Amino acid sequence: MLKAMLGEAWRAMGANRLRTVLTMLGMVIGVGSVVLMLAIGQGAQYAVAQTISTMGSNLYILISGSTSTSGLRSGGGGGPTLTVADGEAISELDGVANVAPVHQGTQQLVYGANNWNSTVVGTTPNYLEARAWTLISGYPFGDSDVRSATRVALIGQTAVDNLFGSDDPLGKTIRIRQSPFVIVGVLGRKGQNLDGRDQDDTVIIPLTTAQRKVFGTPFVGSVRLMMVQATSAEAMPVVEKNLTALLRQRHRIREDQENDFYLRNLAAAADSAAETTRVMSMLLGAIASVSLLVGGIGIMNIMLVSVTERTREIGIRMAIGARQRDILTQFLLEALMISVAGCLIGLLLGIGGALLTNALTNMVIVISGTSVLVAFGVAAAVGVFFGYYPAHRAAGLDPIEALRHQ
Amino acid sequence: MSEAVIRVVGLGKSYTTAAGLFPALKAVDLAIDAGEFVAIMGPSGSGKSTFMNLLGCLDTPTHGDYFLVGRNVAQLNKDQLAVLRNRTIGFVFQGFNLLPRMTLEDNVALPLVYAGVDRAARRARARQELARVGLADYATSLPSRISGGQQQRVAIARALINSPPLILADEPTGNLDSQTSEEIMALFAGLNRQGITLVLVTHENDIAAHAQRQVRFRDGLIVSDQPTPADKNAPILVGKDLPAPADEDVRC
Numbered sequence: 001m002l003k004a005m006l007g008e009a010w011r012a013m014g015a016n017r018l019r020t021v022l023t024m025l026g027m028v029i030g031v032g033s034v035v036l037m038l039a040i041g042q043g044a045q046y047a048v049a050q051t052i053s054t055m056g057s058n059l060y061i062l063i064s065g066s067t068s069t070s071g072l073r074s075g076g077g078g079g080p081t082l083t084v085a086d087g088e089a090i091s092e093l094d095g096v097a098n099v100a101p102v103h104q105g106t107q108q109l110v111y112g113a114n115n116w117n118s119t120v121v122g123t124t125p126n127y128l129e130a131r132a133w134t135l136i137s138g139y140p141f142g143d144s145d146v147r148s149a150t151r152v153a154l155i156g157q158t159a160v161d162n163l164f165g166s167d168d169p170l171g172k173t174i175r176i177r178q179s180p181f182v183i184v185g186v187l188g189r190k191g192q193n194l195d196g197r198d199q200d201d202t203v204i205i206p207l208t209t210a211q212r213k214v215f216g217t218p219f220v221g222s223v224r225l226m227m228v229q230a231t232s233a234e235a236m237p238v239v240e241k242n243l244t245a246l247l248r249q250r251h252r253i254r255e256d257q258e259n260d261f262y263l264r265n266l267a268a269a270a271d272s273a274a275e276t277t278r279v280m281s282m283l284l285g286a287i288a289s290v291s292l293l294v295g296g297i298g299i300m301n302i303m304l305v306s307v308t309e310r311t312r313e314i315g316i317r318m319a320i321g322a323r324q325r326d327i328l329t330q331f332l333l334e335a336l337m338i339s340v341a342g343c344l345i346g347l348l349l350g351i352g353g354a355l356l357t358n359a360l361t362n363m364v365i366v367i368s369g370t371s372v373l374v375a376f377g378v379a380a381a382v383g384v385f386f387g388y389y390p391a392h393r394a395a396g397l398d399p400i401e402a403l404r405h406q
Numbered sequence: 407m408s409e410a411v412i413r414v415v416g417l418g419k420s421y422t423t424a425a426g427l428f429p430a431l432k433a434v435d436l437a438i439d440a441g442e443f444v445a446i447m448g449p450s451g452s453g454k455s456t457f458m459n460l461l462g463c464l465d466t467p468t469h470g471d472y473f474l475v476g477r478n479v480a481q482l483n484k485d486q487l488a489v490l491r492n493r494t495i496g497f498v499f500q501g502f503n504l505l506p507r508m509t510l511e512d513n514v515a516l517p518l519v520y521a522g523v524d525r526a527a528r529r530a531r532a533r534q535e536l537a538r539v540g541l542a543d544y545a546t547s548l549p550s551r552i553s554g555g556q557q558q559r560v561a562i563a564r565a566l567i568n569s570p571p572l573i574l575a576d577e578p579t580g581n582l583d584s585q586t587s588e589e590i591m592a593l594f595a596g597l598n599r600q601g602i603t604l605v606l607v608t609h610e611n612d613i614a615a616h617a618q619r620q621v622r623f624r625d626g627l628i629v630s631d632q633p634t635p636a637d638k639n640a641p642i643l644v645g646k647d648l649p650a651p652a653d654e655d656v657r658c
Contacts, residue, residue: 004519004528015507316503319464320564321492321520323485399464403503 002329009333012306013341020338023302026295027342027382028349031375033288035350038371040357041281043364048277052270054190054199056131058097058233059267060240062090062226065260080222081260084207086250087124087226093242095235100127101223103210109203110175111163118159119202120176122210128154130229138170138185141206149208153181157189158201174203179213181205233267240265289378295342296382303335303390314394315402328395335387336380343379347372410473411572411603412438412461417470417480418626419456430456432626433470438605440571443598445614445634446607448623455576457623458607462495462574463487475571492520496565500577502557504549504564510536511545514564521568535563539593555586562593566602573597575606579613591616 013020064081084101091099103122108115121127124146128134141152153174160169169183181203190199211220230239240263251260307314314327351367358365419431431453438444448454459465460472463479466487472480474494482490491497504513515532523531536542539559541552549557558578565573575594579587595616598604608614615634622630 004525011507312503313505316505317516317520318488319462319491319497319499319503320517321488321568323488323520325485326488326520400459403464403499 005326005330005333006337008330009337012334013337019302023298024338024342024345026298027292027339027379028295028346030288030292030295030382031343031346031379032350032353033291034285034375034378035347035367035371036353036357037284037288038281038375039350039354039365039367040363041277041284042366042368042371043358044277045274045281046366047364048273051191051193052273053132055193055266055270056133056227056229057267058230058236059130060228060230060236060243061264061266062228062243063262063264064222064224065262080217080219080224081251082223082226084221084223086247087223089246089250090226090228090243091126093239093246095231095239096228096243097231098126098130098227098229100124100130100227101207102127102225102227103207103215103217103223104225105215107176107214109159109163111169111172114163114165116159116162118156118162120210120214121202121204122207122214123204124207127204127227130227133190134188135185136188137168138183140185146206146208149206149212151179151181151209151213152184152205154185154187154204155183156187156200156202156204158198159203160186176203176205177214236265236267292378292382296339296386299335299338299383300386300390302338303331303387304393306334307331307390307394310394311397311402311405314397315399315405318397318399319403324395327397328391331391331394332384332387335391336383339379339383339387340376343376346379347375350375410437411440411442411475412436412605413473414460415471415473417457417460417467417472419460419465420468429626431460431467434626434628436621436628436631438603440603441598441601442619443595443604443617444606444619444621445617446605446621446623447609447614448629449609451625452623453626454607454623456626458574458576458605461605462497463490488520492517493568494570494572496562496568496570496573498558498561498565498573498575498578500580502549502554502561502581504557504560506549509546509548510541510552510560513549513560514567517564517568531567532563535567536560538566539563553586554582555589558582558586558590559593562590562597566597570602572603572605575604577607577609579608579610587613 062082082101087099087101090096100123104119106117107120108117125140125142128140135154138154140154141150145152153176155163155169155174163169163174164172169186172183173180174183175181187200187202187204193199205214207223208220211217228239228243230236244259244263247261248259253260317327351372354365354367357363414434414436416433416435417431418429418433420427420429422428434453434457446454446458456465460467463474463482464487466482467480470480471478474490479487479490497503504510505516508516511529511532514535515528518528518531533542533545536545539562541556541559541563544552544556544560549560552560562573573594578594579590582590591613594604594606604617606613606617614620617634619631619633621628
């Protein structure tokens with residue numbers, strides 16, 4: 001019986017093609033815009049997630065406290081109060097995966113006739129792991145390089161482009177502040193960070209080498225900045241508490257004194273960026289849903305007209321034995337068919353529009369199976385929801401009245 | 407005689423109107439046996455249409471009992487009535503009432519859709535019934551392609567498809583010329599000879615003359631119930647029974 005009714009619904013749709021197509025158009029536009037907006041929104045989310053993952057996950061940045069000299073106060077990171085020994089103690093804590101003390105600054109790099117100003121990062125081998133940074137060629141330096149302050153360097157892609165052009169930098173020697181450094185590894189490309197800074201414009205060298213040969217600090221073994229990576233997001237609150245207690249103890253800070261360091265949670269910043277795009281993507285979806293709603297109302301409108309027009313037909317069907325639920329099913333199927341057909345066309349248009357957007361603007365587009373399924377489910381629900389009232393009205397007609405209807 | 411196909415006892419129907427309760431049908435007692443061919447006659451407003459709607463299970467009475475093939479249907483709900491209409495009664499209307507977008511075959515098969523018969527069987531039965539009314543060649547035509555008389559034949563085929571014991575025809579010749587009317591009536595007479603009980607509403611005496619029995623309504627009551635006179639041409643009219651020119655409740 002359902003098969004026969006599907007056939008009839010198909011025939012009813014074909015009977016007034018222009019009207020069916022126009023009704024469907026509401027659904028087409030609704031579903032199309034939902035799919036397109038979700039694709040753009042999820043693309044933005046994906047792009048942000050990518051950027052965040054390049055920073056490294058579950059990261060804390062530990063910054064030394066400010067100093068005060070004759071009334072002149074430095075900002076955070078002003079005094080070299082964090083020591084490498086502090087870092088080693090922190091790495092013993094439960095839930096800490098990596099600790100990397102960092103001494104960084106900008107320096108002029110020279111290779112042959114080229115020179116380039118770039119960020120020089122002096123750190124320990126853990127840094128690469130904390131930042132989830134991989135090498136595309138060569139090897140990272142090891143702890144022995146840090147101990148003996150060897151002049152080796154890992155070079156980022158932007159620095160490679162500017163100093164070496166198309167040459168292979170591996171094994172070449174560059175000069176940083178008159179000291180020669182051998183390039184032992186080339187870093188993979190990371191792109192911009194959340195501030196828009198180019199993370200690839202960098203050279204990484206051992207911490208000891210940086211302090212002794214490049215920057216020349218009177219406080220060797222002390223740093224202003226440390227990266228601390230927790231083993232998981234769940235471990236972060238515990239790490240924060242224990243790390244604070246440990247440093248207060250090591251720095252002999254009395255109960256009533258403030259910390260002489262700052263602990264910044266990078267995950268929080270990342271979360272807020274992700275949250276922003278999530279809200280934006282939801283907003284886009286919500287706006288698009290309004291057009292889906294309008295499409296649904298269009299279906300309801302046309303179905304009501306159709307029921308009125310076909311009152312007599314309904315009367316005939318009832319006279320020859322159609323039960324109320326048969327009439328209800330028939331009109332519900334028609335509404336469902338229009339919305340599902342509109343949904344299919346809308347899906348194709350939406351996906352096509354998303355691909356076109358991607359081709360024209362290079363915007364990141366993500367078409368997920370979930371969003372397609374959701375759009376489809378919503379369209380079917382719209383068909384049933386907005387088709388139910390007209391169908392119910394048709395089924396509730398009095399057979400005698402319906403038969404007399406002109 | 408065999409068991410009564412239709413037996414009504416004190417059957418009545420009242421409508422609530424602005425002027426108060428209006429009794430369209432007061433209290434009617436009637437029995438129609440299997441195989442009878444009965445014409446229901448009466449002027450506009452006499453209650454015959456209300457009576458036909460009740461017989462056809464399209465309406466429920468306000469009082470009285472209606473036994474259709476021995477079963478009291480006065481208390482059935484809408485869905486039960488729908489099943490009864492589907493299985494027990496075949497309808498033939500004045501305006502043919504075929505669905506314009508369906509082929510004749512599909513039109514004839516439509517009651518079987520609601521009876522839950524599968525497609526192949528529906529098609530076979532529909533062709534068979536179309537052949538029975540002499541329209542086997544038109545199975546895939548649309549109703550708009552054939553004449554009024556042919557459309558009424560298709561409607562009769564549709565009424566016959568579930569092999570109902572009873573056929574109700576409401577002014578079946580009202581939209582047809584006299585020659586086509588005769589053909590349709592001959593078809594009805596043939597069906598009656600095959601044992602189908604026929605109840606026909608008409609206000610034309612020469613149409614009613616095909617029936618074996620004529621029941622006349624006036625003001626919601628049966629005023630006469632007699633066998634058709636042997637001589638078809640004998641005048642049995644009295645002035646007030648002359649057909650109403652425009653019967654508002656007959657034209658669908």
